[in-house]
Amino acid sequence: MTTTTVPSDLDQWLRAHHDEALHELFEFLRIPSVSARTEHRADCRAAAQWLADKLSASGFSTTLEETPGHPIVLAEWRGAGKEAPTLLVYGHYDVQPAEPLELWTSPAFEPEVRDGRIYARGSVDDKGQLYLHVKALQAHLAVRGTLPVNVIVLAEGEEEVGSVNLEEFLEKNRERLACNGVVISDSTMFAPGTPSILSSLRGLAYVQIDVRGSTSDLHSGMYGGAVVNPAMALARILSTLHDDNGRVAIDGFYDRVLEWPAAVRTQMQSLPFNEEHFREEVGAPALGGERGYTVLEQLWTRPTCEVNGLLSGYTGEGAKTVLPAVSMAKVSFRLVPDQDPKVVEQLVAAHVARVAPPGVTVTVTALHGGRPWRSELGGPLHDAGVAALHAAFGTPPVITGEGGSIPVVGDFERILGAPVLLMGFGLPGENAHAPDEWISEENYRQGMRAAATLLDCYASASAT
């Protein structure tokens, strides 16, 4: 792979059709396809149909695939032939609820450009980032009458409600969806002008710890001092989960944690990230966490243990002298490759059983788990992504991670056996799930150029 530029024929077409791309996106954004609300059921279908029509008109063979929920838009173009690789573009046409409506500067479903930002619910998450791929595909087909690779576009309408029907759809359509790579634009760039490939997502192991002492709540005067207090026992258990350096102190917890390539670590450490600004944004008196890592490394590359909830006894106003019968903590672990949530659950349960004091009964219940993910940082799709972003933005992309999870990424890799490229065009502060959601108009433009270039780069990277 050598650095390339945006092919001039595509570039020219995209420049000429920018107003149209904006106008069409506005149409898409005006459809209030809120997947979480039954009253928007018809709107979700309307958004799916609108998108399907655009893909059909561009030359794709398009269907609405019914699910128990909102339909999946499936568009296929197989004209590159069986020898050519197939790229699957994934996105979602559904959006988060817009409430609280009164906090929007302009109405959530009436798009408006202010200061170079397109404001509307769904602008960045994910209609804008999905539609820029559609325009890139149109550019190829309009200018050249063909695409350099086979392309499948899969747009679901339930991403904001947990992609509840996607996994089954992938399983059932494994052959039809067979592809060599998956590209998803539903994430953010590190900073304006800094194109980014999101290369890692943390996994999750979420457990509940329940501690029981006496059969029922007791009077702390009558019984206190002879009966083990389950809230105090819980505090002592939780206090053993970290050592004094902020490392998780559970035997075996780090056994499967992979080190990152030195070059990536060096690049992460050199990113212009102001930890003091981060602290101010968070509002805490100081930062913490595992010693020996920068904040970005802590968030992107290191596993954690957090208490998400605590409950015991009397929590109202004033004083009540109860010796509680039970206490409860919700505790979750962010995981990094190659930690396995099931294994971590077992390690946690074994640790808690070991440190639990006598006088109480302790149970650990697994509530939720998800595997961590890390991209290969190489191969035709990754290389094509690097080249296309470099071409569109004039600067090479940085490798970023994310502290949270995007479960569909793992589903695509696992079910379709294809690598995933996360090439996002959002920006920090974009209000993805909040009022005044926006996408930078500049990023929408560069995103179309990058997406169009990606196809050429992918074709040539696959050929070598």
Added chain:
Amino acid sequence: MTTTTVPSDLDQWLRAHHDEALHELFEFLRIPSVSARTEHRADCRAAAQWLADKLSASGFSTTLEETPGHPIVLAEWRGAGKEAPTLLVYGHYDVQPAEPLELWTSPAFEPEVRDGRIYARGSVDDKGQLYLHVKALQAHLAVRGTLPVNVIVLAEGEEEVGSVNLEEFLEKNRERLACNGVVISDSTMFAPGTPSILSSLRGLAYVQIDVRGSTSDLHSGMYGGAVVNPAMALARILSTLHDDNGRVAIDGFYDRVLEWPAAVRTQMQSLPFNEEHFREEVGAPALGGERGYTVLEQLWTRPTCEVNGLLSGYTGEGAKTVLPAVSMAKVSFRLVPDQDPKVVEQLVAAHVARVAPPGVTVTVTALHGGRPWRSELGGPLHDAGVAALHAAFGTPPVITGEGGSIPVVGDFERILGAPVLLMGFGLPGENAHAPDEWISEENYRQGMRAAATLLDCYASASAT
């Protein structure tokens, strides 16, 4: 003091009037003087008036003293002369609400004797234990036409709602209520046939610990690992409050804890108390607390630290990946003489400040405090109590403690400067605040004999 017997003249009168004593108590119990309920306001006054009438008829100068709440019955007999000591008998005519009514075997305000127990709301707490003193006074006045000491009877109607007006009444009537001792029968005996003097009550220092990390709740994926978790910080703080032997690990906490006389400790250790039965009653898999002490010593003579409440983050069903902004614990300390709640609050605040981790802001707020109490275990009143109980029950009383607090005890000692004798006739399992409250008919009978004998013993003990 030598052991005595119940004077035969009083004993004879009490035997002859036992049915009357039972009948009158039943009248008293039928008045639903529930102080907590405004609809029972007239009933409270009726109970006060009923009691005042009985005392007047016995020869006492009696008034209803108005308070902002329910009236105080104040009865005085000063016929022993200024040289003679004055004994104040305290009790309360108000009762707890009777709900849940459907759990009573016989109606709460229709007294019934079954298996030697008088069942009714207020039977043991405290109408029965108060009225047995009235009958003892009647016995003296009926048989001898006089009392061996001056006597004041003070019966309040707000004990079950925190004696909210008693302290001010004592302050305002300090001279009129001047006395040499206070006797209160509102507690339980260690076991049937084992008369008991309750000699210690634990005090209380109750604080709330609030921990704040970030300004608002954060996503545990996006921020977890770099921001200090306030629930985890709280757990670590709480885990420092005890050492591994169950002792409170706060500097200076034990500095003012008094040792008990070896004889009392030996007697407590020899009391027939089955710790395994206690464990079964509590329902915990094992007992705990400070090592080196029996359960009774832990409950009666040792200070404690308990978590009464815990709250942070998400506590509903399932998993929510929140990194909480705040966490809260309610923590209380049972105190023993001569610990001071204000001092303990300061020690706790200093300890928490010392162990609080960086990255969070921790505040300690004092919510409630009460001084511990221990009787002198000597002097005319104590000696008279020992002798009278020995005489009535045929066996010497044991010294007991109680884990909880009875705030009025300290008020009497502090404001009137007189020692307090806690000579109770309840029994374990008496359901004082629950359905099917009862007092043993035998204890009601022996209580009258003990109370009558107490006056003679007190007169002679005071004379020596």
